[in-house]
Amino acid sequence: MSSSSLELVTLFWHAHWIVKLVMVGLLVTSVWVWAIAINKTRLFARIRKAGDYFEQAFWSGEQSFEELYKTFAAANGHSTDALFVAAWEEWKRSIEAHVRSLAGLQVRIEKKMNVTIAREIEHMERRLLVLATVGSAGPFVGLFGTVAGIMSSFQSIAASQNTSLAVVAPGIAEALFATAIGLVAAIPATIFYNKFAAEVNRQAQRLEGFADEFSAILSRQIDERG
Amino acid sequence: MRSDWIISGCGHVAIFVAGLVTLASSKPNADVSNFVPVAVVTDTDVSRAALGQENAPNQSKPKPLADKIDIPKQVEQVAPKAAPKPEIKTDAAPPKPQQKPPEQKPDPKPKAAQKPDKKDPQFKPDKIADLLKKDEKQKPREQKETQQPLKYDASEIAQLLDHRDPRRELASGSVLNQEASLGAPNAAPDAQLSQSEIDALRQRIRECWSPPPGVDSDTNIYVELRVLFRPDGSLAQPPVVVAGSASPLGPALAESGKRALLQCQPFTMLKPEHYAQWRDITVNFNPRELSN
Numbered sequence: 389m390s391s392s393s394l395e396l397v398t399l400f401w402h403a404h405w406i407v408k409l410v411m412v413g414l415l416v417t418s419v420w421v422w423a424i425a426i427n428k429t430r431l432f433a434r435i436r437k438a439g440d441y442f443e444q445a446f447w448s449g450e451q452s453f454e455e456l457y458k459t460f461a462a463a464n465g466h467s468t469d470a471l472f473v474a475a476w477e478e479w480k481r482s483i484e485a486h487v488r489s490l491a492g493l494q495v496r497i498e499k500k501m502n503v504t505i506a507r508e509i510e511h512m513e514r515r516l517l518v519l520a521t522v523g524s525a526g527p528f529v530g531l532f533g534t535v536a537g538i539m540s541s542f543q544s545i546a547a548s549q550n551t552s553l554a555v556v557a558p559g560i561a562e563a564l565f566a567t568a569i570g571l572v573a574a575i576p577a578t579i580f581y582n583k584f585a586a587e588v589n590r591q592a593q594r595l596e597g598f599a600d601e602f603s604a605i606l607s608r609q610i611d612e613r614g
Numbered sequence: 615m616r617s618d619w620i621i622s623g624c625g626h627v628a629i630f631v632a633g634l635v636t637l638a639s640s641k642p643n644a645d646v647s648n649f650v651p652v653a654v655v656t657d658t659d660v661s662r663a664a665l666g667q668e669n670a671p672n673q674s675k676p677k678p679l680a681d682k683i684d685i686p687k688q689v690e691q692v693a694p695k696a697a698p699k700p701e702i703k704t705d706a707a708p709p710k711p712q713q714k715p716p717e718q719k720p721d722p723k724p725k726a727a728q729k730p731d732k733k734d735p736q737f738k739p740d741k742i743a744d745l746l747k748k749d750e751k752q753k754p755r756e757q758k759e760t761q762q763p764l765k766y767d768a769s770e771i772a773q774l775l776d777h778r779d780p781r782r783e784l785a786s787g788s789v790l791n792q793e794a795s796l797g798a799p800n801a802a803p804d805a806q807l808s809q810s811e812i813d814a815l816r817q818r819i820r821e822c823w824s825p826p827p828g829v830d831s832d833t834n835i836y837v838e839l840r841v842l843f844r845p846d847g848s849l850a851q852p853p854v855v856v857a858g859s860a861s862p863l864g865p866a867l868a869e870s871g872k873r874a875l876l877q878c879q880p881f882t883m884l885k886p887e888h889y890a891q892w893r894d895i896t897v898n899f900n901p902r903e904l905s906n
Contacts, residue, residue, distance in 0.1 A: 397634075415626070422622035427615055 403562040404540040410533030410566050414526065418573035421522050424515045425580040431466075431512065432587050439467035439594060446472065466508050467591070468598040474504040475602055490610045497606055501599040508595060512588045516581060523578030530570015537563025811892075814883035819897065823874035826866035829901050835861045836900040837868045839875065845889050847880035856896060871899040 400411060442460060445451060446468075451459070457476045460469040478500045482493045541559020548555055829835065837858035842850040853872045858864045875897065884892045 419619070419622045419626050422625060423615070423618040426621050427618040430618075 399558075399562045399565055402558065403565075404537055407533045407537040407540075407563060407566050410529060410536070411569055414530060414533075414566070414569040414573050417522050417526065418569070418576075421519060421573060421577045421580070424518060425576065428512075428516070428580070428584050428587075432584070432591070435465075435467045435512070435591060438463070438465045438469055439591075442467065442469035442472065443598070466511060468595060470508060471501050471504050471595060471599055472602060474500050475599075475606065479606060490613060494603070494607055494610055498599075498603050501603065505592070505595045505599060509588060509592050512584075512591060516584050516588070519577045519581035519584070523574050523581050526570045526574030526577060527567070528570075530567040530574075533566025533570070534563045537566060808888075811884055811888070815881060815892075818878055818881060818883065819874055822878040823870060823899070825901055826863065826870045828863055829867055829870075833863065833901050835859050835863055835867060836898060837864060837871060839868065839871050839897045839899065840894070841875060841897055842894055843881070843884070843889075843892055845886055847882050847884050849875060849879050852876065853897070867899060867901075871897070 400408065403411065442456075442465065445456060445459070453472075453476055457473060457480075461473050461477075463469060465473075475497050478497050479493070482490075482496065538560060541556070541563060544559060545551060545555055835858075838856050839853040840856045841853045844850050853875050855868045858868060861867075
């Protein structure tokens with residue numbers, strides 16, 4: 389019973405060093421993938437919540453833009469609130485400096501919001517490439533470990549001059565274990581990559597939609613002043 | 615990000631431990647003793663088994679008389695209680711190989727279990743002899759037992775008695791006689807010439823054969839040649855005409871067929887393992903079939 393309970397450990401321990409290396413690498417990669425997945429899941433949940441909260445406050449019209457700015461500037465959010473804060477900062481600075489040409493203000497605010505959108509999207513996409521890479525390369529790395537393991541096990545078969553299943557099976561099992569770990573790492577990576585890529589797209593559309601609407605509002609105000 | 619790493623690492627460790635536990639609880643494959651030995655029987659084996667052996671001893675002596683098998687009859691029969699002693703010994707011998715076949719058994723356990731089962735007193739002398747050979751320690755004690763035949767022992771008297779059912783039935787000879795037969799002189803094995811071999815032979819003959827003048831695919835004529843082959847596929851002797859249609863073209867057709875067969879030998883497409891099949895064959899030369 390004790391020997392079979394340690395099956396996974398012995399399977400690993402008897403493997404060729406290349407197979408061991410591949411297994412350890414893939415195991416670390418799997419931990420990394422799940423860490424990224426947990427991190428991104430939390431991040432997107434936070435961003436969605438913050439965006440919903442801000443947009444509800446924004447469209448309710450209960451607070452002035454200045455009050456909204458004071459409320460959300462400190463929050464340092466990553467959603468539409470960041471856009472609003474960046475745009476309103478630029479607006480305030482220009483108004484307070486008594487800039488002559490309000491036509492330039494419109495262009496500046498739009499640029500500022502575009503830069504903010506790019507920054508936020510970059511923040512959301514960070515480390516997603518790791519998931520894509522693991523998802524595509526993981527099975528191959530595992531397969532490499534399997535091929536190396538089967539090669540070494542065939543060599544040991546040739547050395548022992550015995551082809552009974554008892555001699556052949558453990559080597560092949562440990563070799564296949566490498567592919568199994570590769571798939572274990574790659575499958576969640578692919579699933580999470582697709583999920584988060586779709587989520588990034590959704591958030592980008594939301595940011596761009598808000599940017600267009602807010603710049604329209606500001607443009608109306610600029611025209612009213614001008 | 616660090617907390618995410620920790621959570622992920624803990625999750626992996628948990629899954630690993632769970633895997634250890636579940637793999638440990640799964641038992642190794644079913645009992646090894648339940649294996650059924652399986653032998654692969656190929657066509658070649660079947661044909662070999664069906665063939666009589668050329669070097670088998672000639673069985674001119676009569677087949678052994680069948681003894682009775684232990685099946686009670688419906689009708690009561692008055693029979694002598696004890697059969698003569700020599701008879702017991704002769705038919706005690708044949709069933710023995712059935713109980714202990716010479717081929718190796720996959721599991722030694724049944725063999726070991728059989729020995730104590732043999733409480734039948736008929737086998738006791740053999741058992742003692744076996745024990746004497748195997749066990750040197752027990753030798754003196756066993757000898758004592760055998761050296762005291764005069765002592766009254768109920769079990770030994772029971773041993774001398776015929777314990778078989780007196781009402782047993784007579785069995786037919788084929789049931790009891792298990793000696794291999796020589797095989798009939800013309801016995802053919804079960805294996806057949808494969809269609810590919812026949813086709814290859816036909817194709818080869820078609821290539822070699824040039825019909826004599828006056829014979830074409832519309833001519834309704836045939837000739838059958840008996841051909842004897844050597845194991846290497848060459849002809850053992852010139853083909854012999856065994857049948858043919860009555861036609862002035864017949865002799866020419868037979869000659870062309872003989873020529874074709876002699877030119878094309880050896881016929882290597884015929885496999886040596888089926889030699890018994892094609893050693894003696896009849897080739898049918900029919901312009902209708904061969905010309906197309």
